[in-house]
Structures are given as structure tokens and as C-alpha cells.
Amino acid sequence: MTLIEKIIANHSEKKTVVPGEIVDICIDVRAARDFGGANVVKNLVENNLEIADTSRTFFTFDCNPTGSDQKYAANQQTCRMYARDHGIQVYDIDSGIGTHLVIEQGLATPGSTVVSTDSHANILGAVGAFGQGMGDQDIAAAFANGSVWFKVPKSVKLTLSGKRPENVSAKDIVLNLLHRFGANELLGYSVELYGAEVETLSLDERITIASMGTEMGAIIVMFPPSQAIMDYCEARSGKKLEMIQADADAVYDQEFELDLSSFVPMVSKPGHPEDTVDINEVKKSKIDSAFIGSCTNGRMEDMRITARILKDRKVAPGVVLKIVPATDEIWKQCLEEGLIKIFKDAGALVGNAGCAGCAAGQIGQNGPGEVTLSTGNRNFAGKQGKGSVYLASPATVAASAVAGYITTEDDIPAEPVVFAPGKAEQAAAAKKKAAVEARPVVVEGKVWIIKKDNIDTDMIYHNRYLTITDINEMGKYTFDNLKGWEDFAKKAECGDIVITAKNFGAGSSRQQAVDCFKSLGIQAILAESFGAIYERNAINAAMPILTYQNIAELDLKDRDKVRVDFANGTLTNLENNKTVQITPFSDVQMAIYKKGGLLG
The missing domain is CATH 3.20.19.10 (Aconitase, domain 4)
Structure with a gap:
């Protein structure tokens, strides 16, 4: 069996499963976030459902960790009250992104199963776990029954051969994959990643790549856990874990091999994550704002890369840089290492740990006509506000924030580009000069x-x-x-x-x-x-x-x-x-x- 088939079989009453088969799966971690959590509670209450196992059940408030929006604040309080009554643990607004927390807290480990009201729950593929984003009714059922039905997906084996170029980040890798496969060629597949360079990827890099499996239409992008990943998860969970791997004779629906050495730094153009181009095609495009964070690039390695570029530099005049670490642990580590001071000295805004701009969250929104360069995973029209959003790596975003336009770390100008004084819109001026029609008295x-x-x-x-x-x-x-x-x-x-x-x-x-x-x-x-x-x-x-x-x-x-x-x-x-x-x-x-x- 493939990785996904093994995990599903291990959590069902079957010894083996095959693609297309529908089985009930026991869910190890069941989470609802502030975005959708109140509806999960509503479904539970209206249907008189009890919680199957509170030790496996969690609320994570990550979309709006300031409660600055009245609707989010109301949803969060609904979940808190329900959690108090039922003994459910809440990772509240001071905690961070739920899918990261379940790894960080040792709740999810290689071979485990996780569901959440988060479409990027497949981040768990970074540690060789099965993670799935599901709707409110699904999550309510998981809370109440401890299991959900699932259709076993077909699997793809993707091997990245060759040496990774030094200037190609994990974000660049996944943007190159999006360039190759688009938004639907891997639709509905479980993708397993292999290759000598893949084995050396850190947890943070694996999370970045796994996060954007959703944007490729994949059910999940799974990494066979390395020994380093196993050691990390054992330390976090306090348990001795068994390595999970696909069988040598596993059957894949398709197999691909791509030359990693041909990958280049890339950027997604506004509107579609899969609309990726070589960064040189959009270099020197003027930006109004920059964002570093999200479930894709809010990790400690991303923060260190950002600090390296911002140290002794300033954000370009007129450009706004927003930085949001993924979890509170990462935020505190940034504080201990002096990174927060570097960010603030550079002129950046640093926010509470959380998702930030996604789902109309607390930080990262943009206004009409605003051009943003972001490390997020989505740039659909209206997703992060009313402006336009490019996607890129943390290094590219930090360098561009200093330059005032899209650029790379090795091509930051000595002096930033500034905005030229604007001209009043002729239409607006004409409207003001127009004679006021006689108003009735x-x-x-x-x-x-x-x-x-x-x-x-x-x-x-x-x-x-x-x-x-x-x-x-x-x-x-x-x-x-x-x-x-x-x-x-x-x-x-x-x-x-x-x-x-x-x-x-x-x-x-x-x-x-x-x-x-x-x-x-x-x-x-x-x-x-x-x-x-x-x-x-x-x-x-x-x-x-x-x-x-x-x-x-x-x-x-x-x-x-x-x-x-x-x-x-x-x-x-x-x-x-x-x-x-x-x-x-x-x-x-x-x-x-x-x-x-x-x-x-």
C-alpha cells in the first residue's frame, strides 16, 4: 500500500484498502477553529450530540487572534462557552495556527489522522500524517463519533531528482510544482514526494510545500518522515513512534520525475496561485505592501531569513511590511533571538501569532488598488482584501519590502524606489467643478x-x-x-x-x-x-x-x-x-x- 492507504487502513477495521473504497476512519485529532467553530457547536447542540473523546477534541482560534472583528469575537466566545461545559481544550487567541499547533504540541505524529475546519489541514503531510480540512457537519460528526467516512484517493509518486539551486527556497519549489501541474492535474490525488534532496528538507520547509497541496487540488502532499522528523515528533509527543513508509511494491496511479536543479525562484501573479512565473518576469514591479506569515511561511526558519535581510535596513518609504509568526512559540523564539527588534527597527508591523490575512483575518488585508507581495498560499481576488496580491518566498518578500519593488535578495538597490507624487483624477476634478443642480427647498x-x-x-x-x-x-x-x-x-x-x-x-x-x-x-x-x-x-x-x-x-x-x-x-x-x-x-x-x- 501507499502511505495514505496504510494510514487509512490502520485507522479502519480493514487490513488493506484500495483507491475508490469508502471506509470509516478513526480520527486521532479533531479540531474546529474560530472560522466555522461556532457552526460546529450549533450542529452538535441542535442534534443533541455528545463528544466522543474530549482528549482528542480541540478548538483553535487562529483566523482572528485579536478578536478585533465582532463576528469572530462572537464565534470565539460561543466555542469557549461550549468548551467550558464539555471539558474541551481551547488553543485561544494567544496560541497560533491550529494545524501548526497539533504538530508543535505533539498531538499529531507520523501515521496519525487529523481533521479540522481548515482547508490546509493537509499540512500534516509534512510529518507523514493524514490531515484533512472538512466542513462543519463533518467536524461535528468527528467530535461526536470519533470517526468519519472517507474515500480512499489514488496516489501519485513524485520524485525530485538533481541538486536544489542555492537560491531556490521551499516556497519556490512548490511554486515550480504549481507551474508544472497547475490547479487541477493532481486533483483528488494523494501525492508522495521522494528524492535525495527531499529527504534533507527541514520540518519548516516540508510544511511550506505541504501547505500548498490544496492550491494544486491535491488531497494531500505527503512526505515519508525522515529520522529527524521522527526524533522531533517523539520529543514533542513524549511517545516512542513507529516509522511509517509506503510498501516497496505500492501501486501508484501515476509517477513523475522532475529535475530539481532546473527550478528557479518564482512568483504567483495576482488572482491565481498557479499563475506562476520566473521572478525575472515581474522584477521591479512597484509594491505598496508586503506580508510575511500564514500557515505556509510563518515558521521560525522564515522569520530568521526575514531578519537576515532586514537587519540594518529599512522598509522602503510608503511600503507597509506586516509580519505574523505562525505560533506563539515561534513568536517568543523571535523575541529571544532579537528578531522582533530587527523587524521593528526596520519599520515592520509584528502581529499576534495566527493566520493573519486569510479569511479576512486580523493582519494582511489590503485596500483598493493596493499591490501586495505575500508569502501566503492564496491570492484569489478578494481573498486578502480589495487589492492585488503576488505570492513569493519570505526572502523575496523581505528584499522587495526594502527595495520598494519586487526583487531578489541578491539584487536589493542601494536606495529604495519611492512613490512619485500622484495626480488628481480628472474625472473626480470634473465632478467637483460641475455646476450643482438646483436643489429643491x-x-x-x-x-x-x-x-x-x-x-x-x-x-x-x-x-x-x-x-x-x-x-x-x-x-x-x-x-x-x-x-x-x-x-x-x-x-x-x-x-x-x-x-x-x-x-x-x-x-x-x-x-x-x-x-x-x-x-x-x-x-x-x-x-x-x-x-x-x-x-x-x-x-x-x-x-x-x-x-x-x-x-x-x-x-x-x-x-x-x-x-x-x-x-x-x-x-x-x-x-x-x-x-x-x-x-x-x-x-x-x-x-x-x-x-x-x-x-x-
């Missing part, structure tokens, strides 16, 4: 009457949405934190008018609490009084707001149609033609309103 619309005092800006537009800058996206969140009015945005119609009570807009200075109404097409807001900052924000944004003393005689009810005269200060209920006097626009408010805003 009398409007008509249906009313919403909200009889509540002290409606603050968090009730109007909650702080969890403050990162939104596109006014077109703001409207749907209006009042979603105001009890009884959470569905306002769904019911409101363009042209509506809001009438409320005292101190509307109390609280923070957030402009979104004004702009969300403009986004919905609300024509005016009337209140007995407004929060001081809110009043200024609304007037400056040309959002019509007016105050009133008493409008009881209008006999208004929700969805009555009214007319508001900004200049003369009148409010008329068009259902009964009753009119009352309200406070008209001041000269300043009218001037700002007519030109479309303070900056119009």
Missing part, C-alpha cells in the same frame, strides 16, 4: 414617526459597520441597532421623511449616521432637537434637518404624506392640509445645502 414625502428621545449614533448606525466607506452600502444598516426599528431600512422608501423627538444623533462623531439616510434617499429629518455634532455633520453633508416645537395639531401618523418648506419653515400634513411653523434653514445652512455640502 420644498419637498414632499411619506413620514416615519419615531417617538423616542436620545436616539444615539450607535442606534442609528452601529460601530460594527464603521469600516464601510461607500455611501451606497450604508443605507441597509440604518437603525438596525434601534429596538423596534431594526427593519427600517427594508421598509423605507426613497423620498421618505423621518420625524423624531429630542436629542436625535447623540453620541459619536461618525458621519455614517448621517450618510446612511442619504443612502436610503430620505429627504429630511425633523426633530425637537439634535445632538450638537450630529447637527453640524448633517448640515455640512447637505442633509436637510429641521427642528420643531409642537406638531401635535397636525394629527400625523406613519405613512401620512407631508410637505416641508426649508426656506419658510413650514410643515404641512397633506392628508388634512393642516400646517404648523417649524424652524427654517439658517442662511448658512441654506448656502451649504444649495451647493451640495460644505465641500461642494
Whole structure:
């Protein structure tokens, strides 16, 4: 049998298994991370399932190890509470990447089985273990049953012959493999790596290569464990382990041999990890930011390589470098070896151990138009933000961060390239110069009457949405934190008018609490009084707001149609033609309103 077949057979009731066969496998390590962990808990609770073996069951909070995102924080707390009730160990936000932790903590060893809500759980192939990323229901079943069904994959034997060039890193090796096999030629296969140079690869290098098996479509990339790997795992687990190897007469669906000496430093172009090119094809491409970390390249060796290049150097002006070690143990080792000081002296941001930019994590996101060079494993559009992402080795990323453009360690310029002063967009300038269309001073619309005092800006537009800058996206969140009015945005119609009570807009200075109404097409807001900052924000944004003393005689009810005269200060209920006097626009408010805003 092949490596994967041996591991599956050893964890099933069968002595031998063959490709295509479906068997139940006992799972040695069952983990759920903050990304998906709450859904695992939900599945367990809703189906009244118990935990089969808490000693084999874990939560790992690695996607957002700062809890800086409200949804992640909520998911993490859901998992913590469940873990407390059931005696499950949590590797919390101070720990690092779950798939690395199970190796580091000696939970996963050669020949073992591991499942996680992490598509890169096949990193475990680095130590000759079976690791698989699975969905929430699968993981819940593993928690409850201790086993899951699995279809035995076909195996590929891949031999790397020849000598590895000195300038080719483990990341370059896997990018060369992606160049050769693309994203689907190895789809569904278990790939075993062999060769004299392969045997000498360190654990950190094996993790880098195994991590990107997912990007090649492989079930797993497996390394037969070397003696060094066996010694490491025995020390970490405290157990005497048996070496696992494929049989000499193992049957492989396909066999390949590639010349490692022909491999070159490579870069993945934005959008697709498999779109790899010789680094010389993209050399001197300007970058805005750089990222070193992820489950692919957040290891100690990667940190040392980064420090070697950054020592006594500075990150190029205008470039942001973010560094995130894979585990807390590595972070502390960086501290002990003085690497953190080197990173900080160079001008880098160093984050908590974790996954960082993947899955909208805590560090590594980029903005529209931003060009990032990253050591991550994925660069799909939108995966790491709204910019574009190149993938490369830690040495390439560190060298490029210093240079200001994509380059190699042996070709760092004496002086970094800096950004040239930009020009204002002509379209934006033309828009500002365009004449403001005459704005109506009398409007008509249906009313919403909200009889509540002290409606603050968090009730109007909650702080969890403050990162939104596109006014077109703001409207749907209006009042979603105001009890009884959470569905306002769904019911409101363009042209509506809001009438409320005292101190509307109390609280923070957030402009979104004004702009969300403009986004919905609300024509005016009337209140007995407004929060001081809110009043200024609304007037400056040309959002019509007016105050009133008493409008009881209008006999208004929700969805009555009214007319508001900004200049003369009148409010008329068009259902009964009753009119009352309200406070008209001041000269300043009218001037700002007519030109479309303070900056119009």
C-alpha cells in the first residue's frame, strides 16, 4: 500500500484498502477553529450530540487572534462557552495556527489522522500524517463519533531528482510544482514526494510545500518522515513512534520525475496561485505592501531569513511590511533571538501569532488598488482584501519590502524606489467643478414617526459597520441597532421623511449616521432637537434637518404624506392640509445645502 492507504487502513477495521473504497476512519485529532467553530457547536447542540473523546477534541482560534472583528469575537466566545461545559481544550487567541499547533504540541505524529475546519489541514503531510480540512457537519460528526467516512484517493509518486539551486527556497519549489501541474492535474490525488534532496528538507520547509497541496487540488502532499522528523515528533509527543513508509511494491496511479536543479525562484501573479512565473518576469514591479506569515511561511526558519535581510535596513518609504509568526512559540523564539527588534527597527508591523490575512483575518488585508507581495498560499481576488496580491518566498518578500519593488535578495538597490507624487483624477476634478443642480427647498414625502428621545449614533448606525466607506452600502444598516426599528431600512422608501423627538444623533462623531439616510434617499429629518455634532455633520453633508416645537395639531401618523418648506419653515400634513411653523434653514445652512455640502 501507499502511505495514505496504510494510514487509512490502520485507522479502519480493514487490513488493506484500495483507491475508490469508502471506509470509516478513526480520527486521532479533531479540531474546529474560530472560522466555522461556532457552526460546529450549533450542529452538535441542535442534534443533541455528545463528544466522543474530549482528549482528542480541540478548538483553535487562529483566523482572528485579536478578536478585533465582532463576528469572530462572537464565534470565539460561543466555542469557549461550549468548551467550558464539555471539558474541551481551547488553543485561544494567544496560541497560533491550529494545524501548526497539533504538530508543535505533539498531538499529531507520523501515521496519525487529523481533521479540522481548515482547508490546509493537509499540512500534516509534512510529518507523514493524514490531515484533512472538512466542513462543519463533518467536524461535528468527528467530535461526536470519533470517526468519519472517507474515500480512499489514488496516489501519485513524485520524485525530485538533481541538486536544489542555492537560491531556490521551499516556497519556490512548490511554486515550480504549481507551474508544472497547475490547479487541477493532481486533483483528488494523494501525492508522495521522494528524492535525495527531499529527504534533507527541514520540518519548516516540508510544511511550506505541504501547505500548498490544496492550491494544486491535491488531497494531500505527503512526505515519508525522515529520522529527524521522527526524533522531533517523539520529543514533542513524549511517545516512542513507529516509522511509517509506503510498501516497496505500492501501486501508484501515476509517477513523475522532475529535475530539481532546473527550478528557479518564482512568483504567483495576482488572482491565481498557479499563475506562476520566473521572478525575472515581474522584477521591479512597484509594491505598496508586503506580508510575511500564514500557515505556509510563518515558521521560525522564515522569520530568521526575514531578519537576515532586514537587519540594518529599512522598509522602503510608503511600503507597509506586516509580519505574523505562525505560533506563539515561534513568536517568543523571535523575541529571544532579537528578531522582533530587527523587524521593528526596520519599520515592520509584528502581529499576534495566527493566520493573519486569510479569511479576512486580523493582519494582511489590503485596500483598493493596493499591490501586495505575500508569502501566503492564496491570492484569489478578494481573498486578502480589495487589492492585488503576488505570492513569493519570505526572502523575496523581505528584499522587495526594502527595495520598494519586487526583487531578489541578491539584487536589493542601494536606495529604495519611492512613490512619485500622484495626480488628481480628472474625472473626480470634473465632478467637483460641475455646476450643482438646483436643489429643491420644498419637498414632499411619506413620514416615519419615531417617538423616542436620545436616539444615539450607535442606534442609528452601529460601530460594527464603521469600516464601510461607500455611501451606497450604508443605507441597509440604518437603525438596525434601534429596538423596534431594526427593519427600517427594508421598509423605507426613497423620498421618505423621518420625524423624531429630542436629542436625535447623540453620541459619536461618525458621519455614517448621517450618510446612511442619504443612502436610503430620505429627504429630511425633523426633530425637537439634535445632538450638537450630529447637527453640524448633517448640515455640512447637505442633509436637510429641521427642528420643531409642537406638531401635535397636525394629527400625523406613519405613512401620512407631508410637505416641508426649508426656506419658510413650514410643515404641512397633506392628508388634512393642516400646517404648523417649524424652524427654517439658517442662511448658512441654506448656502451649504444649495451647493451640495460644505465641500461642494
